[in-house]
Amino acid sequence: MPTAPAKEHALADATASESTLRRFLQGLPGVDAVGLEARAAALGTRSIKTTAKAYAIDLAISMIDxxxxxxxxTPGKVRALGAKAVNPDPTDRTTPRTAAVCVYPDMVETAKAAVAGTDVKVAxxxxxxxxxxxxxxxxxGDVREAVAAGADEIDMVIDRGAFLAGHYMKVYEEIRAVKEASGSARLKVIFETGELSTYxxxxxxxxxxxxxxxxxxxTSTGKVGVNATPANTxxxxxxxxxxxAATGVQIxxxxxxxxxxxxDAVKFLVLVNETAGADWLDNHWFRFGASSLLNDLLMQRQKLATGRYSGPDYVTVD
Known part of the structure; x- marks a missing residue:
């Protein structure tokens, strides 16, 4: 299902002014923190076995940025990362590729060359x-530099100071401006949930x-103390x-x-399936932002295939 600009969907009136946006946001149901955390914890206890586990591991690999x-x-490090995204396990060519590699704007061109000819995106x-x-x-300017270098996706951070000060329209308008500057690149909006204080x-x-x-x-940049958790996800x-449900637009x-x-990855996939539904169990709609996760997934995949736990010496060091 395609995404659509804000002005085209059923809730466009909510962003007509600062006051209407504030009214809309303050009218959202309050979050029951205890209930939210209890549900996230309960879903995390689901047991995934045998063929379902193998499917989940491959799905998780395919969802990694x-x-x-x-x-x-360095350019060398980024080229190595791109090579790993394209061919995560050189001993097993059936291993899925990752969804994308994610780098700073000045490394986009290098990353793009490293994954050329494949479906791996550059974020x-x-x-x-x-x-x-x-x-x-x-x-x-940061966004335009990345797009000009060939970025398929842009990961932006919101102005948390403006948000926490209650300047919701400023945050909204900045996202709109970045969306426009991103052109055809898909836009991921990072909230830095660990700094937002409340659910x-x-x-x-x-x-x-x-x-x-x-x-x-x-959820996060990965640069603060609290990042992705089952509850905030x-x-x-x-x-x-x-x-x-309200607009027909999938995000x-x-x-x-x-x-x-x-x-951890399997727990998050259970959350996706049980909360948003199977339509989100695809790397077009769900991603993991990670650097070390792939290695553990590869080791578990090798164990399922061979019956032996290979250990970290059998995967490349990032």
Missing amino acids: LTTLEGAD SVATAFPAGRAALEVKL DNIRRASWIGMLAGADFIK LLMLEAVRDFR GVKPAGGIRTSK
């Missing part, structure tokens, strides 16, 4: 990632992002489900940061 976002990133963080503390024109704020941020035309809503999955979800093991 394989990421390097460090000041010490680029932008808008003064990770703090987002820059003038709008600087942020838009009610995460719900409101989710709706601002969706109303503004985000193609994905994303469950809340965002409820938001995209409810948004599609993706990307938990990022802190998801390191196959067991």
